[in-house]
Amino acid sequence: MSTETLLTPSAPDTATWKPRLVAFVCNWCTYTGADLAGTSRTEYPANVRIVRLPCSGRIDPHFIIRAFEQGADGVLVSGCHPGDCHYTAGNYHARRKFMVLHALAEFLGIEPERLQFSWVSAAEGRKWADVVSDVVAGLLRVGPVQPTWGGAGELPVRSLSEPPRPVPEPLDVVGELRATAQRWLSDCRVDVFVGYGQGSLPGRLRPAFITSPDEVDQLVWNEHAVNNLATYLTRGLVKRHGRVGLLVKSCDARAVVGLLQERQIEREQVTLLGVPCIGVEVDGALAPKCHTCDSAWPALVDEVLSAEVPLTPVDGEGLAAEIAWVEKMSPAQRRAWWQAQFDRCLRCYACRAVCPLCYCSQCIADQSRPQWVSKSSDGRGNLAWNLVRAFHLAGRCVGCGECTRVCPSNIRLDLLNAKLAQVVRDEFGYVAGGDPDLPPPLTTYLLEDHEEFIR
Amino acid sequence: MSPTTYLADSAQAVLTAILAAGQRVVAPVEQAGLLAFAHVEQAEQAQLIGQTRASAKELAFPRTQRLFGYRFGNPGVELLPGEEPPAPTVLFGVRPCDAAGLAILDGVFGAEPADAPYLARRARITVVGLSCDQPQAHCACTAVGLSPTATDGSDLLLTPLAEGVLVEVLTARGAALVDLLGEALRPGAADKAEVTARAEAAMAPRALPAGLADGLAAAFGEAAWADAAARCLGCGTCAFVCPTCHCFDVVDESNLRGGQRLRVWDACQFGLFTLHASGHNPRADQAARYRQRALHKFSYYPRAHGRPMCVGCGRCVNACPAGMDIFEVAATAAAGQG
Numbered sequence: 082m083s084t085e086t087l088l089t090p091s092a093p094d095t096a097t098w099k100p101r102l103v104a105f106v107c108n109w110c111t112y113t114g115a116d117l118a119g120t121s122r123t124e125y126p127a128n129v130r131i132v133r134l135p136c137s138g139r140i141d142p143h144f145i146i147r148a149f150e151q152g153a154d155g156v157l158v159s160g161c162h163p164g165d166c167h168y169t170a171g172n173y174h175a176r177r178k179f180m181v182l183h184a185l186a187e188f189l190g191i192e193p194e195r196l197q198f199s200w201v202s203a204a205e206g207r208k209w210a211d212v213v214s215d216v217v218a219g220l221l222r223v224g225p226v227q228p229t230w231g232g233a234g235e236l237p238v239r240s241l242s243e244p245p246r247p248v249p250e251p252l253d254v255v256g257e258l259r260a261t262a263q264r265w266l267s268d269c270r271v272d273v274f275v276g277y278g279q280g281s282l283p284g285r286l287r288p289a290f291i292t293s294p295d296e297v298d299q300l301v302w303n304e305h306a307v308n309n310l311a312t313y314l315t316r317g318l319v320k321r322h323g324r325v326g327l328l329v330k331s332c333d334a335r336a337v338v339g340l341l342q343e344r345q346i347e348r349e350q351v352t353l354l355g356v357p358c359i360g361v362e363v364d365g366a367l368a369p370k371c372h373t374c375d376s377a378w379p380a381l382v383d384e385v386l387s388a389e390v391p392l393t394p395v396d397g398e399g400l401a402a403e404i405a406w407v408e409k410m411s412p413a414q415r416r417a418w419w420q421a422q423f424d425r426c427l428r429c430y431a432c433r434a435v436c437p438l439c440y441c442s443q444c445i446a447d448q449s450r451p452q453w454v455s456k457s458s459d460g461r462g463n464l465a466w467n468l469v470r471a472f473h474l475a476g477r478c479v480g481c482g483e484c485t486r487v488c489p490s491n492i493r494l495d496l497l498n499a500k501l502a503q504v505v506r507d508e509f510g511y512v513a514g515g516d517p518d519l520p521p522p523l524t525t526y527l528l529e530d531h532e533e534f535i536r
Numbered sequence: 537m538s539p540t541t542y543l544a545d546s547a548q549a550v551l552t553a554i555l556a557a558g559q560r561v562v563a564p565v566e567q568a569g570l571l572a573f574a575h576v577e578q579a580e581q582a583q584l585i586g587q588t589r590a591s592a593k594e595l596a597f598p599r600t601q602r603l604f605g606y607r608f609g610n611p612g613v614e615l616l617p618g619e620e621p622p623a624p625t626v627l628f629g630v631r632p633c634d635a636a637g638l639a640i641l642d643g644v645f646g647a648e649p650a651d652a653p654y655l656a657r658r659a660r661i662t663v664v665g666l667s668c669d670q671p672q673a674h675c676a677c678t679a680v681g682l683s684p685t686a687t688d689g690s691d692l693l694l695t696p697l698a699e700g701v702l703v704e705v706l707t708a709r710g711a712a713l714v715d716l717l718g719e720a721l722r723p724g725a726a727d728k729a730e731v732t733a734r735a736e737a738a739m740a741p742r743a744l745p746a747g748l749a750d751g752l753a754a755a756f757g758e759a760a761w762a763d764a765a766a767r768c769l770g771c772g773t774c775a776f777v778c779p780t781c782h783c784f785d786v787v788d789e790s791n792l793r794g795g796q797r798l799r800v801w802d803a804c805q806f807g808l809f810t811l812h813a814s815g816h817n818p819r820a821d822q823a824a825r826y827r828q829r830a831l832h833k834f835s836y837y838p839r840a841h842g843r844p845m846c847v848g849c850g851r852c853v854n855a856c857p858a859g860m861d862i863f864e865v866a867a868t869a870a871a872g873q874g
């Protein structure tokens with residue numbers, strides 16, 4: 082009922098409006114450059130508010146998101162040229178983060194004029210003045226941020242470019258599954274086996290935690306096994322048992338890779354049983370992630386049920402087709418489309434709770450001193466939250482689709498995740514959930530990373 | 537009051553008459569593949585089959601509500617008013633469970649000290665209930681003493697019958713709405729017992745065991761809560777979709793110029809809910825948090841008010857990403873005591 086939300090700031094008076102540009106700059110190059118512009122009396126618009134930080138590597142994307150949430154019309158981020166960083170590589174790390182944030186903003190239809198990046202050295206007072214003048218001119222062109230983006234029209238929530246597909250008949254592995262779990266528990270190889278049991282509603286399965294070999298008959302397997310059980314590996318009520326045996330589909334196994342890579346679990350703590358999966362059902366059809374899944378196993382799976390069963394990779398474009406569909410819209414339409422999605426966000430954070438890779442004991446969205454994400458379930462607060470969630474999963478999300486499945490408001494989080502996965506793959510050649518020994522892509526950099534989006 | 541029941545052609549026809557009388561209406565509409573309560577201008581926009589994903593509580597208890605604002609001046613601080621409640625609204629097509637949920641919230645927020653922001657919104661809402669003739673697999677109203685045609689919390693209740701719809705006038709506010717509807721309603725009576733029986737027969741059998749409130753209270757210290765709650769993710773979806781859950785947090789959002797104090801939904805399933813400033817958390821794990829949910833609904837509240845704090849809508853069971861079923865957990869926990 083977003084129409085009832087009264088907290089949305091009112092539309093600015095366009096007659097008296099002056100763009101507010103927030104600039105986050107590094108101390109050593111850009112700030113000194115801006116200072117030079119001042120001492121040399123170079124004229125440039127007074128609309129810019131400069132926030133000085135030690136290094137562009139310290140310019141957390143949250144600062145940018147928060148600035149927009151607090152009413153900035155535009156944000157300029159500036160640091161030392163590549164090679165000039167006072168701390169050697171801060172700007173290389175920053176460049177990767179900004180690349181992802183920039184792509185995300187573009188995907189959401191946020192006008193490019195509003196989010197700009199530059200390298201300005203201590204000697205480039207003139208360049209600083211030019212950049213600010215140009216960015217302010219751009220903001221004058223696009224005008225104030227409207228409290229609601231508006232104009233979504235009757236756009237559908239789902240593209241029909243890939244019609245829903247039926248779910249293939251699941252393989253019958255239940256007997257072997259129970260036998261394996263029983264063996265693992267009797268051999269004391271694991272203290273708890275996490276699989277699926279019958280749910281209380283017809284046609285539903287739910288996580289089951291088996292601690293005794295006598296209970297393995299509770300385990301079942303079919304196309305309703307949607308939960309990504311890897312999320313339980315970091316939960317206290319599961320860890321209390323000791324070593325965990327975990328039933329994984331190939332998508333779930335990728336999340337285990339992520340947890341190992343980020344040192345959230347120990348390899349010895351978990352034994353993985355792969356189940357050959359040819360697709361699960363979400364909303365009465367084959368889950369979109371399954372269209373493109375090749376069902377391949379990451380190397381770390383310990384045993385695989387019916388290993389000899391050949392898996393037919395399900396082909397299709399899956400979410401890529403829908404991403405292309407979103408990208409075909411004009412930026413204004415895209416913005417309106419996403420706004421309609423985010424307006425429905427209840428801020429329940431179920432998307433966060435279910436995600437195997439959202440394991441922080443205190444989420445930034447819950448912090449109040451300082452507050453990073455406003456609690457208001459209104460246009461700006463919801464946009465900020467959804468940006469933060471998507472950004473934090475960039476290069477980490479394994480595409481299990483759980484966040485989208487559980488969102489009580491049917492928000493297309495899967496498209497945000499898949500878009501960022503595309504960016505990370507195309508720009509950094511990295512696919513999440515593959516090799517636990519690789520560094521996550523936003524913790525590293527290459528000298529030759531692209532920077533066309535930086536002035 | 538003149539006749540307390542009327543007949544009309546259909547629920548749609550009643551809605552059309554309400555809109556024609558110039559009333560602002562919020563009703564279930566299909567949005568993004570799910571049913572949600574939203575403002576409607578034409579009767580055809582309303583979707584009168586099925587259950588909304590979220591309950592109707594949001595109209596009276598919005599997920600974000602400004603209690604007051606403030607602006608830093610020189611000197612002093614200027615206080616700004618809280619939210620202006622929305623215009624008087626007819627909440628149409630509310631299922632009996634949801635209407636009963638509003639009645640429970642009325643009791644909670646109406647008790648001294650009365651909650652002015654809630655009551656200001658609530659006073660402007662007329663509830664037009666709509667009986668269920670097609671219960672869903674997760675429906676459980678009969679387990680908590682309600683029925684698919686129960687009248688609790690409705691000002692008017694519409695019950696679809698073979699020959700049209702029965703309109704029961706239940707409150708003065710309902711009667712005032714009827715007065716605006718003219719020809720659309722004809723004085724008349726009909727028996728809804730058959731519809732009730734048919735709907736109840738279509739429901740999955742769910743029941744709460746006798747002595748549940750005491751059984752649960754006795755089970756408070758049981759270690760079994762850890763097993764019962766192991767699959768719970770603490771996501772809070774259950775509380776957010778529930779028509780009777782009413783916990784909130786009060787937060788300030790401010791900057792250099794001023795700010796606002798807000799009430800936002802909260803849920804006992806979040807670790808942050810009971811976290812003390814000292815860092816101590818009396819509900820340290822999900823077992824304690826889930827136990828709170830079960831006991832508040834089926835033990836603490838019933839002991840104080842004589843009925844469960846659950847209207848059996850089944851939304852929490854249906855929407856839970858981990859397949860938790862509060863009826864099952866409560867009954868098992870209480871039985872473990874027996």
Ligand code: SF4
Pocket residue numbers: 425426427428429430431432433487488489490491492494
């Ligand atoms: S699960 Fe959906 S409604 Fe809840 S916070 Fe996430 S995006 Fe918002």
Ligand code: SF4
Pocket residue numbers: 336432435436437438439474477478479480481482483484485498
């Ligand atoms: S962000 Fe969503 S799709 Fe990605 S790993 Fe987390 S739950 Fe799965």
Ligand code: SF4
Pocket residue numbers: 767768769770771772773774775805852855856857858859860
């Ligand atoms: S019971 Fe289900 S819906 Fe409620 S917090 Fe636990 S996992 Fe979420």
Ligand code: SF4
Pocket residue numbers: 676774777778779780781833845846847848849850851852853862
């Ligand atoms: S506890 Fe569950 S079934 Fe009961 S009223 Fe709340 S959402 Fe409905």
